[in-house]
Each structure stands twice: as structure tokens, then as C-alpha cells.
Amino acid sequence: MRSWLQLIQQNQLIEIEANNVSILQQNEATILERYRKGLGSLEDLDTARSSTQSAHATLAQYKESYQQVLRSLNSTLGGKTVTATPMTTFPEVLTPLAALPQQDLARRPDLR
DSSP: OHHHHHHHHHHHHHHHHHHHHHHHHHHHHHHHHHHHTTSSOHHHHHHHHHHHHHHHHHHHHHHHHHHHHHHHHHHHTTSOOOOSOSOSSOOOOOOOGGGSOHHHHHTOGGGO
16 A cells, blocks of 8 residues: 555656656746847856756656656565556545544443
8 A cells, every 4th residue: 555655646746846847948948048138147047957957857766766666566466567556646534533523422322
């Protein structure tokens, strides 16, 4: 179960970081255009490129972690191949009975 939840978490991290990379690439293109027009500095362009490359590295790291968790899940399942995550969100968990208010528990005839 833990591996399956980690698989979902890694998938969500990959989606978030992929969106971040696309935004940083758009920012880099905008800064490059501003630099070509003489409105920006070379330091701004260098910072944007560094941020984009860092985000690419983080994305690659998340993809590698996803593959590691997937391999772990496959070995836990006895060699069965898990090709895709069955769900992309965490399952909803019901509130346990221990968390019910005391007044509700006091009304139950089986607990009196």
C-alpha cells in the first residue's frame, strides 16, 4: 500500500514540476526577447537559464524516483507488471470511530 501511495505522490510531483518547467521556459523566452531589445541584462538571462536547468534536473530526479518506486511495487507484487497508476489521487479515508465526539458515544446503548 505504501508503494502504491508513493507512486501516486511521485506522479503528482512529476506533473507539478513539468508545469513549473514550462513556466520557467516561457519566462526564459520572455527575458531573452527583452535582452535582445536591450531592456534586460545578461544576468537576468543567466539566472533564468539556471532556474530552467535546475527545474529540468529536479524533473529528471522525480522521474527516476517514480521508476524506482514502480520497480519496488512490481517486485512486491511478485513480478506482476504495473504499467500505470490506477488512480491519480489519494483515496478518501473515513473518520475512525475513535474520533467521534464523546456525546455521540454516550448515547449508544451498546456502550452504556
